[in-house]
Amino acid sequence: MTKIIPHLWFDDQAEEAAKFYISIFDNSSIKSRTEYVADTPSNKPIGSLMTINFILDGVEFIGLNGGPEFEFNPSISFIIKCSTVEEVDYYWKQFIEDAQVLMPLNEYPFSKRYGWLNDKFGVSWQINYVEDNFQTRIIPKLMFVQDHAGQAEEAIKLYTSIFDNSSIAGIEKYQETNDFSKAGHISHAEFNLDGTEFSIMDSAANHQFDFNEAISFLIECKDQEEIDYYWNKLSADKEAEQCGWLKDKFGISWQVIPSSMTDILNAADQNTKRKVMEAVLQMRKIEIQKINEITEKS
Numbered sequence: 001m002t003k004i005i006p007h008l009w010f011d012d013q014a015e016e017a018a019k020f021y022i023s024i025f026d027n028s029s030i031k032s033r034t035e036y037v038a039d040t041p042s043n044k045p046i047g048s049l050m051t052i053n054f055i056l057d058g059v060e061f062i063g064l065n066g067g068p069e070f071e072f073n074p075s076i077s078f079i080i081k082c083s084t085v086e087e088v089d090y091y092w093k094q095f096i097e098d099a100q101v102l103m104p105l106n107e108y109p110f111s112k113r114y115g116w117l118n119d120k121f122g123v124s125w126q127i128n129y130v131e132d133n134f135q136t137r138i139i140p141k142l143m144f145v146q147d148h149a150g151q152a153e154e155a156i157k158l159y160t161s162i163f164d165n166s167s168i169a170g171i172e173k174y175q176e177t178n179d180f181s182k183a184g185h186i187s188h189a190e191f192n193l194d195g196t197e198f199s200i201m202d203s204a205a206n207h208q209f210d211f212n213e214a215i216s217f218l219i220e221c222k223d224q225e226e227i228d229y230y231w232n233k234l235s236a237d238k239e240a241e242q243c244g245w246l247k248d249k250f251g252i253s254w255q256v257i258p259s260s261m262t263d264i265l266n267a268a269d270q271n272t273k274r275k276v277m278e279a280v281l282q283m284r285k286i287e288i289q290k291i292n293e294i295t296e297k298s
Contacts (some may be wrong), residue, residue, distance in 0.1 A: 002163055003220040004196040005053075006140055007062045007255060008123065009213055012044075012073045014063030017121045018054040022176065023135075024094045025057040034265045038277040041262060042067040053262070057137045065185070073209035074102060076252075077124035077141045079199055081134045087115050088113040091127045095119050110188075118154055120233070122214075139190075140217075141199040145207040148250050152186040152202045162233045163193040180205045216253035223258075230256045231285045241284040258288050268295060 010017060015033075022028040031053040036044050044050065044065055052063045082088045091107050098120035102263040104114035105127075113129040126141060144152045151170065160166035174181040181187065185202035191199070221227045231246065234254050240247035244257050265273055275294045280286065 002194040002196075002226075003259070004193060005062055005218040005220065006058050007064065007216045007218045009066045009215070010121065011068045013121055014067045017047055017123070018052050018061075018063050020121075021056050021061075024091065029060050030054045031060065032262060032266060034262065036272040037265070037270060038273060040277070041152070052131070059104045059136065062093045070082060070212050070214040072118065072122035073215045074116075074118065075143050075145060075207075075209055075211050076215040077101075077143070079126045079128055079138070079139050079141050080262050081128060081130045081137050082211075083134075085113040085132065088115070088127050088129050091125075092117075095125055095127070135140050136197050139197040139199055140215075141201070142211075144200070144202045144250065145205070146210050148210070149202050149204050150182065150185050150198045150239075151250055152189065155252075156186075156189060156191050156200060157193055158249075159193055160191055165192075165194045167192045173238075174202075177204075180280065198297040199218060210215050211251040211253070213245070213253045218253055218255040218257055220259040221256060225259065227228045227286055227288070229258050230254070243280055243283060244286040258285065258286060258291070260288075261286075261291075264291065264295060266284070278281070 018030060022030065034050060034051045036046050036048050036201055037051045038046070044067070049065050054061055054063065080091050082091065092115050094115055100118040102118065103114070103116040105113070108114050111128050114127065117126045117128045141157070144150070144155070156168060159170060169192065171189040172187050173181055174185050174187045177183045180203065182204045185204065186200060188199065188200050188201055190197065219230050221230065234248045235241060235246040236249035237247040244255050245253060246256065247253050264276060268276065273297055279294060280288055
């Protein structure tokens with residue numbers, strides 16, 4: 001099973017955010033931390049927190065202290081599925097302080113209880129009462145806007161063709177065209193990429209945001225063959241290729257990383273960590289052999 005992890009780019013609030021989210025969700029914990037061991041474009045001090053891996057109700061996330069270059073926006077949000085109205089109210093209460101409300105907590109034609117907000121860190125959450133049974137409480141939602149509006153169905157087909165054991169749960173489309181929708185575009189769909197659930201929609205509204213690197217999806221790969229496969233299938237912008245990062249044809253960012261990377265950065269001595277990080281900073285696609293050569297010499 002391919003592991004896909006939502007990756008959140010903060011300026012310097014990654015640990016604060018992780019602890020805040022963990023306090024809200026059951027079955028949550030901090031999994032691991034890595035520190036800066038080399039000079040990077042972020043200019044973060046060596047020894048300061050670089051990434052923090054944390055679990056929210058069984059779903060893994062990574063927070064990065066990467067600097068102020070990118071800001072969160074609602075093009076990628078996270079749906080919190082709730083089995084009762086009371087659960088919706090609970091999560092709304094936890095997130096509402098210093099939040100920006102996008103859709104007030106209320107009853108809507110599509111939900112008995114629903115609200116959408118950007119939390120105090122800027123991360124966007126949709127809190128929704130769901131009548132059907134569900135297995136995963138928190139799933140990312142991709143909203144295709146601006147020039148990408150109308151491409152959600154194409155994206156579903158592309159992603160499910162790339163990842164093994166993928167499926168489409170259902171597709172609903174707008175029936176009429178107005179300022180917010182276009183007939184035939186996707187109003188809501190869910191799909192599964194080798195065990196990771198996603199939701200997706202189009203929006204024809206005049207949004208002043210689009211996909212950026214603030215939220216990316218990290219693919220953990222077992223070997224170079226897997227790295228090459230996902231890199232070749234997803235990368236569509238040569239200018240965006242750096243340190244294992246890429247952008248697909250829709251502008252969504254992915255990271256294609258060996259699953260051993262975290263272990264190397266946590267277990268190796270400081271000099272080896274620094275050499276590995278400096279090597280990775282010079283790479284576009286990650287080359288495992290070069291990393292192994294560094295660790296074997298140490």
